[in-house]
Amino acid sequence: xxxxxxxxxxxxxxxxxxxxxxxxxxxxxxxxxxxxxxxxxxxxxxxxxxxxxxxxxxxxxxxxxxxxx
Numbered sequence: 001x002x003x004x005x006x007x008x009x010x011x012x013x014x015x016x017x018x019x020x021x022x023x024x025x026x027x028x029x030x031x032x033x034x035x036x037x038x039x040x041x042x043x044x045x046x047x048x049x050x051x052x053x054x055x056x057x058x059x060x061x062x063x064x065x066x067x068x069x
Contacts, residue, residue, distance in 0.1 A: 002035035002043070011036045025053040 002010040017030040029049040036042045 004035075004037040004041075006039070007037035009038075021052070023053055025051070027051050 002012050004010050012033065012035050014031050014033045017032075019028045019030070021027050028051075030046065031049060032044055032046050034042055034044045
């Protein structure tokens with residue numbers, strides 16, 4: 001959210017820098033937000049989004065089989 005004393009319609013944009021994690025489903029996004037008013041004044045803030053794979057895989061074993069010969 002961004003606000004300004006003179007401009008009720010502040011423009012907000014962001015840019016990302018993405019770094020791969022240890023495995024294919026993990027990554028870190030460094031996001032920089034920029035708010036710009038109609039006079040060209042700017043304010044920025046940064047935040048980090050970390051995506052981690054912490055879930056265990058699931059497996060379903062087949063039923064036991066008994067073969068009589």
